[in-house]
Amino acid sequence: MMIHVFPAGRLCSLRRAMLLWLLPVFVLVGAASAGFAYWTYNRMVATFMDSQMELLAESMVAQEQDIVLPALTGEQIHKWGSYVVQVFDADGHARSNSWLGLAPSLQPAGGFHDVKVNDARWRIYTTPVSEASGSRRVQVLQSGEFRRHLAAERAGTAILPVIILLPLSAFVLWFVAAIMSSAIADIARQAASQDExxxxxxxxxxxxxxxxxxxxxxxxxxxxxxxxxxxxxxxxxxxxxxxxxxxxxxxxxxxxxxxxxxxxxxxxxxxxxxxxxxxxxxxxxxxxxxxxxxxxxAETPVAVNVHEVLHQSINTLITLADQRNIDLGLEETGLPAEVTMLTCSSGDLRSVVDNMIENALRYSPEGGVVDVRVTKSQGKLAIEVVDTGPGIPAELLGRVFDRFFRVPGSDVRGSGLGLSIAQAAAQRCSMRISLRNRDDRSGLVARVESV
Known part of the structure; x- marks a missing residue:
């Protein structure tokens, strides 16, 4: 069974597929790394702090006389993690307390305990009852909030590179995928440039x-x-x-x-x-x-004078026009010579003009008129051949450029290749042929213009 790594529809993209598959992996790895770092540092902090609490409590018990405890503030305890020390006599009565904000309460059993006092969690170490402790017992407390904050802070420091890596990795992935897509698009452009x-x-x-x-x-x-x-x-x-x-x-x-x-x-x-x-x-x-x-x-493009090409074509086809008694003429538009210059193959331009004029002569009835004119509109040079023939049905205008296609019902004998040859030659000249029926009377207007 084939596994599809690309989503369907508009999301079917190499870049999106890479991000869709790799970003969740990065997020999961980052979350796992953050959880593992927090768990590791929490255990490390707990082990170190517990050792310090036990060492402090045992050292105070070993003292022969009471030590005057310095008074602590809430900021020192909850923000800086200072230890709260409480000393009790053998009967459990408080003898001294380093922070008055926490009422003394001796844990019966020695060792470590986690308790909750006034909605705050505390880690407590109480010295056990023994002959070495004499008539005193010492209890050391530390804020649980401080411990959690310290573990989270150390874990955040460890996970910070991973957090920075996530958007950076996403950017690198997107950038690399964009380069890969550009390379594939370049291959596609080379393939699209192929022609027959x-x-x-x-x-x-x-x-x-x-x-x-x-x-x-x-x-x-x-x-x-x-x-x-x-x-x-x-x-x-x-x-x-x-x-x-x-x-x-x-x-x-x-x-x-x-x-x-x-x-x-x-x-x-x-x-x-x-x-x-x-x-x-x-x-x-x-x-x-x-x-x-x-x-x-393809011939090397050169500067071609359109008027000269038109005169040559008309001189060649004037015999056909005389045989059919058709008035073939070139309408002079008064455009300067430099305006009627085209950069293309003279052979291709002549092929376009010959086919357009010859088609007009063959499809115009005897005694008809074929006018050839050069125009310029919006900076584009155009050649128009206007005849007085029957025209072409509107639904067939797009098909007449197909090879061997002839308009049904036409009594003009032809091969159906003329316009196809003309269109191919026009494309090599960076020009386009269009056909439309005349509005003033029956007939066709064949127009070739620069693209």
Whole structure:
């Protein structure tokens, strides 16, 4: 049966577990030490004081004549532990008493006694009746309160280091647990920084022995995950390369056969076949672009002029816009050149812009309008592509970035990879793509902005 040392719920913490288990032990040890010290010092004080009382009483009995006893005060007796001496004759009558605050009362039997007089406890030694004592008996008394106070004082002095050690130990425990938690959190941060582009084993040089098996197991998982990603990328890349050649050959053959089909049903079937081949060719191109994007190392960020990238992208896609009779334009906002500079990979930024504009051109109806503009709000640079297409249902806006996802009911042929590729490229540029439907009319606003 497994014993759980960590409490459940919000108290499940390494620091709290250490304090929960060790502090009660410290408290119990401290209480036991205090009790044992008090018991030990109480016996020590009692033995020493009893010896002194017996020695004083016997020495006074041995005197041939009475000794004048000095008068004592209550402070001397109860605070400083002075002995009260009472002398009696053979008949038990008091002959002298060193403190008038305590009425003489001879104990019949000799030896030590613990009595209570006037709500105060006293330790008494009475000399026994013997020929050596003659006609006198001596009785020595000491305050029980003084004895208890003295024993408690000595025990408190002994237990003081333990009392100081308790909060100090708690602080040290909390501090050490905090350092251990910080080390574990650092391992967690290293694990969280892993992604499919940079999967590396976690270092073991500063990992505690107790956590090392967990980190080793996690490293083994990371290795298998890295191999799985590499295998997936190789498969996609190899499959795309292998498919590209036969699809290109089929496309060329279709180009040669286009003039052999007469108008009517054969020509329509040929057009459908040609559209399917073009779609497959576009899918292969997208898969190749995706595999290169995932396998290639990140480019060194440089200062990129956004306006120049937009002009290059529009010049590349203007042919597609002309084919669909779409008005594609760049709205100049008058922002100075230094304001429209971004520090990122120029290839990634171009990939983002190309995919956003191409999607807008493909989904806008013939004769539509696609506007591209650069804005700056609250210190963040943003690029917006506004089209006049059908838009996207609100409940599907979050899913269009998934790979191979296409909006149901759309008659636009595509692979469903464009936005996924654009989003990955935007993230490497520390940017974010968001989509929203237009409020003034049908259409979509695609916005990419700095995070």
């Amino acid at each position: 582009h940079s999967i590396a084993e976690l270092p073991l040089d500063r990992v505690p022995q107790e956590i090392a098996p967990l980190v080793i197991s996690f490293n083994s998982l990371l290795t298998r995950l890295r191999d799985a990603f590499a295998t997936q990328r190789r498969f996609v890349q190899d499959a795309a390369h292998e498919l590209r050649t036969p699809i290109t050959a089929v496309s060329l053959q279709l180009e040669n056969l286009r003039g052999d089909f007469a108008a009517g049903a054969p020509a329509q079937r040929f057009a459908q076949l040609e559209a399917g081949v073009l779609r497959a060719q576009r899918l292969v191109d997208q898969l190749l672009r995706l595999s290169r994007q995932e396998s290639s190392p």
